[in-house]
Amino acid sequence: MNTLTIEIKDSLAIISLSRPDCLNSVNMEMLKELQSQFEQLRSDEAIKGVLLTGVDGHFASGGDLDEVRHFTPLEAIAFAETGQKLCSLIEAFPRPVLAAVRGYVLGAGLEIALACDYILADETAQFGFKELCYGVLPAFGGTQRLPRLVGKGRAKEMIFTGRLVGADEALRIGLVNQLFPAVSLLDDVFKQLQKICSYGLLSLQMGKEVIDTGAEINLQAACKMERDAFAVCFSTADQKEGMGAFIEKRKPRFSGR
Amino acid sequence: MDQWQLLHTEIRNRVGYLFLDNDQRFNTLHSECIQELRAALTVLESESAVGCIVITGDPGESFAVGANIAEMRDFTSVEAWDFSQLGQGLFEQIESSTKPVIAALNGITMGGGCDLALACDLRLASERLQIAHPGVKLGIITGFCGTQKLPRLVGSHRAKEIFMTSRAYSAEEALRIKLVEQVFPADQFMNRVSEYAEQIAQQPPMALNLAKKMLNAAENVCIANGQVMELGAFASLFPRSGHMEKIEEFFTKHAN
Known part of the structure; x- marks a missing residue:
């Protein structure tokens, strides 16, 4: 795998988005690798839950602009469809999937986090949709999942303005469920997932x-x-x-x- | 009017109170309790002196907890289905009631008790509130509409957290995530609830009834249809339209 790292610990899978040279931006390769990982984990009954995070202090910046800017309309559809299918796969994953996020959680990255059961963050996390600034729009289900989560008015504000929402505001508007200290985020989320997965x-x-x-x-x-x-x-x-x-x-x- | 075993009722200043009181540490919502709740609600609903209904476990330790686990453990799927149907029937009655129903959450509110709170129009909490939905610890999901009403109230991510972690939330947290509308100090709890409920009970009953119907319908209809329904409800509150005058004129003319 070129864009992810995966670790299995105590029957739980930790998947980290990993393209550290570009703030973990999301390209077609990452989408396909994520899809194949989630499909494999889904059929593996030994896996009780998944923690999704990113390397190097960021969850993920948006779509990889070097790749996305050259798309033809047909390539754009293929990219968006692959992203939407991935998000649906994560949402319908038969065991708990928690997102542990920090740093940039932007565009396509935020859409992937929104498809998880819920999002846990540290205080460095910044959330936003910059798509309109580049003349496009979120297309991995973000225009649908964001308003359902935070309300239509707030979703429009975030998508229209492209402004970054900090961790405290994200907690207040319900984009994030809980905040943890930066030093212990991964441990804290892992413990929460362990506890959840000890239930029925x-x-x-x-x-x-x-x-x-x-x-x-x-x-x-x-x-x-x-x-x-x-x-x-x-x-x-x-x-x-x-x-x-x-x-x-x-x-x-x-x-x- | 106290013909009940597991609760008692009281009417004061246009507010009908339904006190859960099953003589045990926690108020369990077993079949008999649900049946009594339905019957007592029917009585309060039919009282013209009642403008608003409050359900509470005050002054006990709990508002309500779910069913009796020892009884539930041996349920077959068919018995579970019947039990779910019975509870959902109570909640439908609360929702379709012409009067606002307030849950006054005096303390521990778990499982089915949480679902009862969700079926009410408003939730007022004491600072002592501990609210949880611990089904996954017992190997079940709730069958009392909670998986549907909780996400509609607090959003799907928070609802999943509540169900998946099974943990208890304090009054402060419940207020922050909009699971309850108000929190009152424990030592003044019922006084504050009464003040709040009496204010609602002063409102014109027809307007209250229609506002409740419209807000409930908003969950299920598209905005265009919702607005049409709203027009109809709005107009029905005006006693004499031109149309009514025409009808009266017609009957007056033909009576002579």
Whole structure:
């Protein structure tokens, strides 16, 4: 791999975007490598969760301008489609995916972070969409996921002005869920992921899926879908183990079955 | 009007109170409790002296927690489905009620209790609030609409954090992420809740009812249709339109 590093630790995968000579800007090669990594991890049942981060003090700057500026319209569509597919793959990943971000979290990089379950950052993080400054627009689902997360007015402000949003403001508007000290960000996020992944993996997966699918349909239909998923939980070993352990006041051992 | 076992009700200054009180440390939302809640709500809804309803666990330690785990552990999928259906029925009743329903979160609010709070129109919290959704620790997801209402209230990333980490959030955090609308000091909690609820209960009932209906509908309809519905609701609040006068004129003429 030329654009990523991957480390497996305690059944968790740590993927780092790694193009340090250009602030981890996103090119076609990185998209394809990410896609193939997430596809492999998806079919690997030993992997319980993914932490996505970037090397050298940055998550990712936007699309690689050296590559993007020469695109024909057809190449632009192929680039955007590949990015959108990657983001959908991350969003639908059947186990938790947390983004641990710092430094630049821009454009395509921010769109990839938005597709994760949620974003954790340190105080150096700066978020923004500079696409309009270059005469284009965010195209990896950013115009759709950002307003759903922070509201339409704030999303328009960020995309229209291209201004950078600092870590505190990002926390306040709900772009980031929690801030950690720069020295311990990766450790803190890793610990949080470890803790999450010690819970019932089937219920984590179902919870993710009903939240994401339910967001696209009306509330009444969504609640019925949730009811059915809830009922399915009661035919799993995880439910018997989880509730049994609670009653017996011991630590549960979930099998994901 | 206190024919209930697991709660009691009270009407004061146009506010109908529903106090959860099942005589245990935590108010569990088991089947009987949900059925009683539905019945008691129906009574308060039909009282013309009630303009606004408050559900609370005050002065107990909890607002409400989910179902009884010992009972739930042995549920089959079919029993779980029925239980979910029963709870969702209660929440539909709260949402379709013509009166605003306020959750006054006096303390521990977990699982199904959190879902009950989410079904209400507004959430007022005591500083003592501890709110959590610990389903993944038990190997389940909630079946009481929480996976749908929580992201609609706080956004999908925060909802996923709440479900995935299972951790308890304080009143201050809950306010910051907009999970609750107000936080009041613990020692004045019910007084402040009453003040707040009484102010809402003073509003004209028809306008309150329609505002609630419109705001709930806003979640499910496109903006163009929502605006058409809003026009209709707005116009219906005006007693005598030209059209009504024409109708009256017609009947007056034909009566003579």
